[in-house]
Amino acid sequence: MSKRYLVTSALPYANGALHLGHLAGAYLPADIYVRYLRLMGRDVVWVCGSDEHGAAITIRAKKEGTSPQEIIDKYHTLNKGTFEKLGISFDMYHRTSEPIHHETAQEFFTRLYEKGGEFEEREQEQYYDEDYDQFLADRYISGTCPKCGHEEAYGDQCENCGSDLSPTELINPRSTLSGKAPVLRTTKHWYFKLDKHEGWLRDWILNGDLDGQPHHDAKAWKRHVTGQCLSWLDSGLQPRAITRDLDWGIPVPLQEAEGKVLYVWFDAPIGYISATRAWAEENGKDWEAYWKNPDTQLVHFIGKDNIVFHCIVFPAMLKAYGSYNLPVNVPANQFLNFEGQKFSKSRGWGIEQHEYLEEFADFPNKEDALRYALIRNMPENRDADFKWDEFVEFHDKELADNLGNFINRVVVLTHKYFDGEVPACSLSLGAALGPVREIAARLTHDLEQFNFRTAALALMELSSWGNTYLQDKAPWAIYKTDPESQEIKDHMFVGLQVAALLSLLSAPFIPFTSDKLRRILGLESAANGSLSQALQLLSAHEPLLPVGHQLGEAELLFAKIHDRKDDSRLKIIEKQKAKLQELMAAAEPIEREPAKPVIEFDDFTKLDLRTGTITAAEAVPKANKLLKLTVDLGTEERTVVSGIAKHYKAEELLGQQVVVVANLAPRKLRGVESQGMILMAENNEGKLVFVQAEAGFGNGWTVR
Structure with a gap:
């Protein structure tokens, strides 16, 4: 077991509010993990903060007619406050605009520069706005995408087709500052030689080895994380520009680099280090013990769009500097959609974190209700979807009917029969609580392995076990005679021990409810090491609530949404659903192809549909629409060429479960033989999405 843990979550840009997809991606899972570590008495520090540099900040400032400083102050305050209200328990939520971060980032750059061999200087032509007398960052240039024809593509990416671009690829480029065509001028920049680190990075990611020694369990990394990294490595790493011409950011600490700042991709991850330094200064700790001591485990929580930066780029920077730890795991989540579509601020599709808190202001336990719904649908290994109907179902059936009902029965009956005191028990706790210990062991194991959805199900399984136990023993029936x-004493004693354990195991998932439950049971709030102590007591067949312990008063944990006596909570949900219906009604209809001719049932039965998993993906040369996929069908692997490149990047598809037409005649596309077809559907936005079998099906299952 490690002596200490350093946990990081991706630094959100301070140029806008965060939505529920962000919360489910990098912050809620990290909070669950960190709260668990604290409960187990582990030495853990969790850092995050606002990423406050880059062109996105200045563009937002320009749109709002204000300064970059006002933008970052506004959104740093908003997001930090919202995180706190939702129980996201950072040890330090820092800012990259702070002096300690500027100092840390500049020192990091200087160290690599002075070492030699890590940077190279390049002169290049870059677009320049003559009216504003400045070089233009990628996002300050727009034009027509050369791949899909979208007229509002940016100099780094087309947000219509998702293609990565460079400014010089744009057709009819124009400056977003003056609106005029920019000119090309020569400028000098420094590049980090990422390519020189390719060899050890591959071995480290694939096998977990570092400098010839085991560093981490590579098999414990998620498949889509490893797959995306290998896709980049297989394509060959290239030097990356580390500086840019911009007037907002951290100045490059070289005399010959006047007017240049550190590129935000280099600056931002160093924010984890500066945040740890700031935390250490406030708490009288040694920050280097959390970054440079081999007994410390570094874990990055991110979304899948940040995998490459945290698994390839930042580790290469740390290794190049020397003496820093590398992450032992990067449990990146995939994306959370909202009611079947991507979150879209421009379309008003979705809900932001602070909006949820405002609109659900009168909803009891709104924080834990949201946390639990997101956990139950967390996109750990594949994209997931947040739906209001599921929010209601998780709340009423699992939180209210299961957990809330069990706690209420135990506490109310104990007050009725024993005036709220824990009664004496004649049972052997080793036998009576054996199933409880087994469930708790599975739950904690899942938390250690970053399987948070499964762990939440184990929490409900434990509560369900308590409900079933009470129902089977029926102490109320015995009491009558x-x-x-x-x-009665024995049965209530067992039920109370389960309730006490639930009060601790629920803390990582629904901390506000845990605190309330602890108060109802007459206990102090869950604290460092309390879960570890409780598990030790269980192993020693000792009670968590001793005989004679006095309970607090019973309280309702969760007021049901579907309640015949009070429909106020249901009205909040119905209001949200009505908003969605209005948005869908106002959306422009998508032109659909006309229905195809009717076929006979026998024609359909000729199709051999089988489930499979994409194990490799790459672009087909000179084909903008095609991707070459390798699909594991259980008994064999097939190569399938699919025209989905405008909808998905190759690195996003690793581990994706699909349904394949397995008996389609082979066909050559751009010189590659395609041995089947992936079934796809088109959603309301015109995006192709995968037709999937029920989750948990293995490869090679026949779909009927």
Whole structure:
């Protein structure tokens, strides 16, 4: 077991509010993990903060007619406050605009520069706005995408087709500052030689080895994380520009680099280091113990769009500097959609974190209700979807009917029969609580392995076990004929031990409810090491609530949404659903192809549909629409060429479960033989999405 843990979450840009997809991606899973580590008495520090540099900040400032400083102050304050209200328990939520970060980033650059061999200087032509007398960052240039014809593509990416671009590829480029065509001028920049680190990075990612020694369990990394990294490595790493011509950011600490700042991709991850330094200064700690001591485990929580930076680029920077730890795991989540579509601020599709808190202001336990719904649908290994109907179902059936009902029965009956005191028990706790210990062991194991959805299900399984136990033993029935029966005491004693364990195990998932539950049970709030102590007591067959312990008063944990006596909570949900219907009604209809001719049932039965998993993906040369996919069908692997490149990047598809037409005649596309077809559907936005079998199906299953 490691002596200490350093946990990071991706630094969000301080140029806008964060939506529920962000929360489910990098912040809620990290909070669950960190809260668990604290409960186990581990030495853990969790850092995050606002990423406050880059062109996106200045563009937002220009749109809002204000200064970059006002933008970052506004959104740093908003996001930090919202995180706190949702129980996201950072040890330090820092800012990259702070002096300590500027100092840390400049020192990091200087160290690599003075070492020699890590940077190279390049002169290049870059677009320049003569009216504004400045070089233009990628996002300050727009034009027509050369791949799909979209007229509002940016100099780094087309947001219509998703293609990565360079400014000089744009057709009819124009400056977003003056609106005029820019000119090309020569400028000098420094590049980090990422390519020189390709060899050890591959071995480290693929095998977990670092400098010839085991560093981490490579098999514990998620498949889509490893797959995306290998896709980049297989394509060959290239030097990356580390500086840019911009007037907002951290100045490059070289005399010959006047007017240049550090590129935000280099500056931002160093924010984890500066945030740790700031935390250490406030708490009288040694920050280097969390970054440079081999007994410390570094874990990055991110979304899948940040995998390459945290698994390839930042580790290469740390290794080049020397003496820094590299991450032992990067449990990146995939994306969370909203009611079947991507979150879209421009379309008003989705809900931001602060909006949820405002609109659900009168909803009891709104924080834990949201946390639990996101956990139950967390996009750990594949994209997931947040739906209001599922929010209601998770709340009423699992939180209210299961957990809330069990706690209420135990506490109310204990007050009724024993005036709220824990009764004496004649049972052997080793036997009586054996199933409870087994469930708790599985739950903690899943938390250690970053399987948070499965762990949440184990929490409900434990509560369900308690409900079933009480129902089977029916102490209320015994009480009618023999109110002094020892059996009643035994059954209530067991139920109370389960309730006490739930009060601790629920803390990582629903911390506000955990605090309330602890108060109901007459206990102090869950604290460092309390879960570890509780598990030790269980292993020693000792009670968590001793005989004679006095409970607090019973309280309702979760008021149901579907309640015949009070429909106020249901009205909040119905209001949200009505908003979605309005948005869908206002959206422009998508032109669909006319229905195809009717076929006979026998024609359909000729199709051999099988489930499979994409194990490799790459672009087909000279084909903008095609991707070459390798699909594992269980008994064999097939090569399938699919025209989905405008909808998905190759690195996004690793581990994706699909349905394949397996008996389609082979066909050559751009010189590659395609041995089947992937079934796809078109959603309301015109995006192709995968037709999938039920989650958990293995490869090679026949779809009927």
